[in-house]
Amino acid sequence: MPTDHHHPHQTKQRDSNVATLARAWKSLRIHLLAKVATFDLSMTLLLAVFLLGWLPIGNVEGFAAEPGSIQVATFDLDVTPPVGSMMAYDPVRRHDELGLRCRGLVIVGAGQPIVLCAVDWIGIANGAHDAFRDALATAAETTPDRVAVHCLHQHDAPRSDFTAEQILHHAGATDLGGFESSFQRDVLQRLSQTVTAAVPHAQTITHAGFGTATVEKVASNRRLLGPDGKVKATRYTACGDPELRAEPEGTIDPELSCLVFYNGTKAIASLTYYACHPQSYYRTGVPSPDFPGIARIIRGQDVPETMHIHFNGAGGNIGAGKYNDGNKANRLVLAARVADAMKRAFDSAERFPITADLISWSVAPVALPPAPHLDRDQLQATLENPSSPEAQSAPANLAWLGRCQSGHKIDLACLGVGNVRVLHMPGELFVEYQLAAKKMRDDLHVAMAAYGDYGPGYIGTEIAYGQGGYETSQRASRVDKSCEHVLMDSIALLLGKAE
Known part of the structure; x- marks a missing residue:
């Protein structure tokens, strides 16, 4: 087994010494360069070479890196809303033993830093998604296009949409509901501080690993088709109808993927990906990470020295309805099944040496066409009539439509780690996109994180928009069926498969 070249205590002491020296030299450099103007030209050049040569420009302060190596800094923040604040559907009544987390990592050494972030909220949309990426980019000293922010989509959790909030303010609304964002802005400030503090403690990564495992009896397709090819019923994540639960699983991706970063034999971070709506039960008034978050907690207890970060895959049309009748005891049953797959994928991960040249980050900005039913004048009229049944969704619909009409593009991204590719996607994406991506590059290990920018809502396949059902209805989807081609x-x- 490969081992770390440095004793852990020596490494920690060395990194501390380097950080102290770096700060001292940075302070001295600023002071001396301010005095340089009083010297003659030859002394100026000499001092410039001396001072600028000591600390390599562009290196992250706080640790020394081997040439060609990468480092990973992890971060973890409590993002549980306070009692009395509004979640996506209900105000917080109380807290229980669990809370909501914002976790992620910063990859340093492969060009500008790369930031991956997963939040236990229902969704972060539009201007709020921009703000989170901007804040993380500033904290990690990178650019927003190298930042991916995703939610796990738990329903007893907050939403965040600064654009919708602004629309309500302009309309003179006194009740902002779940769009009131003072708590979310507080989280942004604390998250920035957390990431800024984490980066100097980045650890050298010697190896990466990738493993998969089949999740048993959790995911099932929500859209049950009749003989005519139309949706006859929706099997939600909690399904009390035994006939619907008896229907086949349908199209799912049963595979949970696990990407691990190691320092020698120690796993620094474990990133898992699984496509499924995360609700066992909700509307309790108690913030909950639900069964995927509990699975993550279980893994944290099993392997406490590793940061466990979970992403929801393309689970827009996937839920646990076949295996969940709504009995509250099922939350732990589902969590145990996901945790078991996380363990098997982690334990079976195939390790390989990793250097900076094996890390890549690619971005494809896309303009997603808005749904044809979105009409600005109608939405504005709805917004001004709070008693309308559609008034609650009007701010988010107006926010998304305005973004589209302004020419805004969403960044799709792909992280490359050796022969692993992780796609970072927006919205409540249908699982068919994830399955197609894996089939497209079956010579690589492909995983997917969806629920990035929450603005588009559900994103179905083209054929799904003609099949009916909730997910592609005007209530749920804000994009046109042509999104599939885009x-x-x-x-x-x-x-790398474009023609």
Whole structure:
């Protein structure tokens, strides 16, 4: 087994010494360069070479890196809303033993830093998604296009949409509901501080690993088709109808993927990906990470020295309804099944040496066409009539439509780690996109994180928009059916399969 070349205590002491020296030299350099103007030209050049040569420009302060190596800094923040604040559907009544987390990592050494972030909220949309990426980019000293922010989509959790909030303010609304964002802005400030503090403690990564495992009896397709090819029923994540639970699983991706970063034999971070709506039960008034978050907690207890970060895959049309009748005891049953797959994928991960040249980050900005039913004048009229049944969704619909009409593009991204590719996608994406991406590059290990920018809502396949059902209804989806071609072309580009 490969081992770390440095004793852990020596490494920690060395990194501390380097950080102290770096700060001292930075302070001295600023002071002396301010005095340089009083010297003659030859002394100026000499001091410039001396001072600028000591600390390599562009290196992250706080640790020394081997040439060609990468480093990973992890971060973890409590993002549980306070009692009395509004979540996506209900105000917080109380807290229980669990809370909501914002976790991620910063990859340093492969060009500008790369930031991956997963949040236990229902969704972060539009201007809020921009703000989170901007804040993380500033904290990690990188650019927003090298930052991916995703939610796990738990329902007893907050939403965040600064654009919708602004629309309500302009309309003179006094009740902002779940769009009131003072807590979310506080989280942004604390998250920036957390990441800034984490980066100097980045650890050298010697190896990466990738493993998969089949998740048993969790995921099932929500959209049950009749003989005519239309959706006859929706099997939600909690399904009390035994006839619907008896229907086949349908199209799912049963595979949970696990990407691990190691320092020698120690796993620094474990990133898992699995496509499924995460609700066992909700509308309790108690913030909950639900069964995927509990699975993550279980893994944290099993392997406490590793940061466990979970991403929801393309689970827009996937839930646990076949295996969950709504009995509250099922939350732990589902969590145990996911945790078991996380363990098996982690334990079976195939390790390989990793250097900076094996890390890549690609971005494909896309303009997703808005749904044809979105009409600005109608939405504005709805917004001004709070008693309308559609008034609650009007701010988010107006926010998304305005972004589209302004020419805004969403960044699709792909992280490359050796022969691993992780796609970072927006919205409540259908699982068919994930399956198609894996099939497109079956010579690589492909994983997917969806629920990035939450603005588009559900993103179905083209055929799904003619099949009916909740997910592609006007209530749920804000994009046109032609999105399939836009997304599949960009996925092919990111995976190196564009024609």
